[in-house]
Amino acid sequence: PFMGFLEHRQSQIAAMKDNTHAKASVEGTWRGGYDLEENEVPVTTSDGKGLNAAADYRHSRGIGEVDLYFGCRHADHDWLYEEEMLAMKQTEEEGETNGGGVLANLYTAFSRDGMDRVYVQDKIRGDAAERFRSMVLDKKCSIYICGDGNAMARDVQDAIVEVLAEAKTIGGDTSKAKAVVEKMKAENKLLLDIWS
Numbered sequence: 001p002f003m004g005f006l007e008h009r010q011s012q013i014a015a016m017k018d019n020t021h022a023k024a025s026v027e028g029t030w031r032g033g034y035d036l037e038e039n040e041v042p043v044t045t046s047d048g049k050g051l052n053a054a055a056d057y058r059h060s061r062g063i064g065e066v067d068l069y070f071g072c073r074h075a076d077h078d079w080l081y082e083e084e085m086l087a088m089k090q091t092e093e094e095g096e097t098n099g100g101g102v103l104a105n106l107y108t109a110f111s112r113d114g115m116d117r118v119y120v121q122d123k124i125r126g127d128a129a130e131r132f133r134s135m136v137l138d139k140k141c142s143i144y145i146c147g148d149g150n151a152m153a154r155d156v157q158d159a160i161v162e163v164l165a166e167a168k169t170i171g172g173d174t175s176k177a178k179a180v181v182e183k184m185k186a187e188n189k190l191l192l193d194i195w196s
Contacts, residue, residue: 003081005144006066006088010102064139065104067131071120071152073112105131120152121159129163136160136180137167142189149194157181 070085072078079085088102107123124132135141143160145153164170165177184190 003084006068006084006102010088064141065135066102067105067107067128067135068103069107069109069120069123071109071111071118071123071147073110075108075110075113079108079110119155121155124156124159124163129166132160132163133167136164136184137169140189142191143184144191144193146193147195149192149196153192153194 068085070079075082085103085106089106105128107120107128109118109120109123111117111119136143145156147153161174161177161181164180165172165174167177170176170180181190185192
């Protein structure tokens, strides 16, 4: 489902011309759980069918940058969408915010490719922690966690709480940071697509 979301974002960037509006369902391509109103789904000329529903919906909402934290065990045989993800990464030459790139940042973690095991939660806690905090607390981003529900989802949520707790406005209070995460879940701003 997440690659479908990114592909819709990519085609949204490629075609900014809106014509008339149409009603469409995008279930099965991207399971975002949004109710689309007729005037929120413009017909475009960006794809073969003339509809680019999820992407135009995001565009009409003024959705900003997308950062992707991706992890798997081995880059060489577990990273199934490597080419697609790298192609969606915004390059420095593109300059503008989301100027042609779907992803503003792509952070990867391959837990079995080195001496040290590196996971997505390590990337969230790492060099990009300040950006992550800003996206959640200042820009009110949405978070989509997809993958193993046994340990990964819990560990990523724990890392999110730790990073948010470091914000000046939260002052190291883990309970306040957990409240932010729970509020995001209640508002469908933190979505879990997990399995065990």
